[in-house]
Amino acid sequence: MIRTVQPDDWPAMAAIYQQGIDTGDATMETQAPPPEKMALSYLETPQLVIEQAGAVVGYALLTAVSGRCVYAGVAEVSLYVSASHRGQGIGRQLLSQLITDSEQQGIWTVQAGIFPENTASVAVHKQCGFREVGYRERIGQRNGQWRDVLLLERRSKTIGT
Template identity: 35%
Template sequence: MEEKTGILSSSSLSIRPAQARDLETIRDIYNQGIEDGFATLESAPKTSGDMLAWFEEHRGRYAVRVAEKGGEVVGWASLNRYAQRCAYDGVADLSVYIARTERGTGVGTRLLEQLERAALEQDFHKIVLLALPFNAAGRKLYRKAGYREVGTFEQQGMLNGRRVDVMIMEKLLGERGAAE
């Protein structure tokens, strides 16, 4: 049931591990993010094959969670490999994408909570993310969840034919992260 404010009540949304049957919807939501041009520097829509390969890379430690409302997937989040060097095995990169119709309703918050639990279970001590500075909704979500802005890479990527800055954010998990 949705409250009048549009914010989801806990009973109307469930978070669960993603399954192969979710990949088409995950792809559709990701492609919305690509099309909107404020959540990723990706420019080409993802294919079913792209998503299958991505999903295979997310076995084991690199969790993918989906948010389900009324039997439909309305958002997803994943832990991704941060770097190939073993020195960074305790650090995960984060992705969060919400269906256009569900943005701002609390889906992202719930996904982050569950993904952080999964990260702790897999012995990650820190989550990092790259965000576009002009993605106000994403920055608000991450700040609310306790992520801090670390810095900005100037002119780090290309988006729609122009160079854009990319902001780095992080959150320490566990005891130290909870205290800060």
């Protein structure tokens, strides 16, 4: 069941984020922030989790790309699924719902930065209408190793046209 994030979801979300960090192919981060800090990093809406058997097993959030008003309709997606639930279509369900909800909030472009080695994430984003728009070589280091990032975006067909 997909639903809006509740305050008591953040610890489970931080644990899922840490699982993504531990793969080495999800983010430049090496440690999940405390749940209370994590909660302050994202747009207030839409914030989605997916539950199975009463447990949060994935989440999708947006971050503003800029504080400038001209970019008010542009956001970056964070999409994470627990290790034990990957490969079941959960990411696609969450991302599809996030796109629908974001358009209702006036978001016209959702973008993503993904390590090219994270082929599952790239595939999910493309299934949801994202397209490749760039490639950043050696953009940052993770554990002393330079990493590239594939840039993807999805433009709304109804907002900002």
